[in-house]
Amino acid sequence: MTIAPSTVLLVEDDPNDVLLMQRAFRLANFANPIQTVEDGEEAVAYLSGKPPYADRNRYTLPALMLLDLKLPRKSGLEVLQWVRQQDGLKRLPVVVLTSSRETADVNRAYDLGANSYLVKPVAFESLLEMVKALNLYWMTLSERPEVGNHEQVL
């Protein structure tokens, strides 16, 4: 069994958003390592430990996934659906982080088992606030479930 490490996996295709998120994490004194993948298929490869992400020491299973919805190759919703169907990943906390505030997207994301749905703010201050809140809520306050390739069977 793998002890859930405190890595955060950021699934984001826009390099600008990646840079801004990284800056926000830095300014929020976010202590956890952040891994970034830029499309849905890569996210699935990362989570299932397929090359080039086979090295679990380097690419540890995340404790939290920040998931954009509009992604190339495989949409965020498809990734979310896939995650919830995997024995070892179905409890992984997933926070949707996207530009769309369309009701249909919000509902669909929660239907598929998103733990939270956040809309990327345009103002950087708001983004910073959001990252601080994420850190406090998901990395500090929340009890983390076990996440791993093998479910613990009692």
Place this chain on the structure above:
Amino acid sequence: MTAKAKANILLVDDHPESLLALEAVLADLGQNLVKADSGRQALRCVLNQDFAVILLDVNMPGMDGFETAALIRERERSMHTPIVFLTGRDQSELAVFRGYSVGAVDYLIKPFAPEILKSKVAVFVDLFQMREKARQQANQLVAINQNLEREIAERKRAEAEIKRRADELEAANKELEAFSYSVSHDLRTPLRAMQGFAQALNEDFADRLGPVAQDYTQRIVAAACRMDSLIQDLLAYSRLSRAQMLLQPLDLRSIMAQIQAQTEGEFREREAVVEAAIPEAFPHVMAHATTLVQVVTNLLTNAVKFVASGVRPHVRVWAEERGEWGRLWVEDNGIGIAPEHQVRIFRVFERLHGSETYPGTGIGLAIAAKGMERMGGRAGVESTPGKGSKFWIELPKGDRPS
């Protein structure tokens, strides 16, 4: 009812005096008498006309009555026309039998009693006219049926047309939704980068930028934020235009309390005072909760925004019953609106002031007006420049839920 058409009666005899005698007897029946002096002529007549009855002399040179009757029966048009044979006293019973066998319906022996002849023919005329009437009614029925079928076909066409238009509308709506989806997603993404990196420059490289460059990056940040508000407001406006609104009876007092709780922070920053006085017993109004909250919030934001500099915003909210309507007033101590602008301000993008003096998108009141329209309500304003404005919205009263 249509007047009875005259029935045709065919008289066939080779003796002109016999024809004359028949004509004299039957004249006061008032029908149309057609004379033929031979079997051949009689056949020509039945080819062109329908007859109520044919009076047919048996003894004729050439084609006799029996032969004529047989040929009459062969023709489609005259197949069922009643034939009455006229014959002399000397005819044998065999001849009578033969007459019936070729399709006679009656037999009259000459010389005949005029009254009997007349009443017999009258019976056939009556029969004919009844048959004609039945035929006309059947024709009318057929016509009515055809009309009905045409109407049904037309209605089906109309329904198909309506369905086609509904499909088109739905497609247009879907397209619009896809459009606003990409507006909300794709247009805001570059904005976020502009704003974020301008701010990163400003914060991370302040020492190398100098005051003028810092002012410029600030302006980029502010412009990006304004653009974002515009997009957000436009999206809210278009969402409002197409959203389904389920109206239910709502308590204005608790709606107002909810809004005040939400806006408290923002209004405290502006040092605004918002007083709401809505009686507990005020009737419920028919509205869509989210939309009503948005409308009233926009009115409040508008009310605290447009004050002369140095003036502390003071907003009063109260409710008034007006017949079938419940009206909510929002009164401010702002700069007021000249009468010529009082309609314009409810339109999209209408602004009366530069964004330097009063920042905003110019969509807030348009959202309020559109929201009221979609809920079946109304909105308006009473204002005097320099003396503040009184905005109002009205919704139909609804029953309090039991």
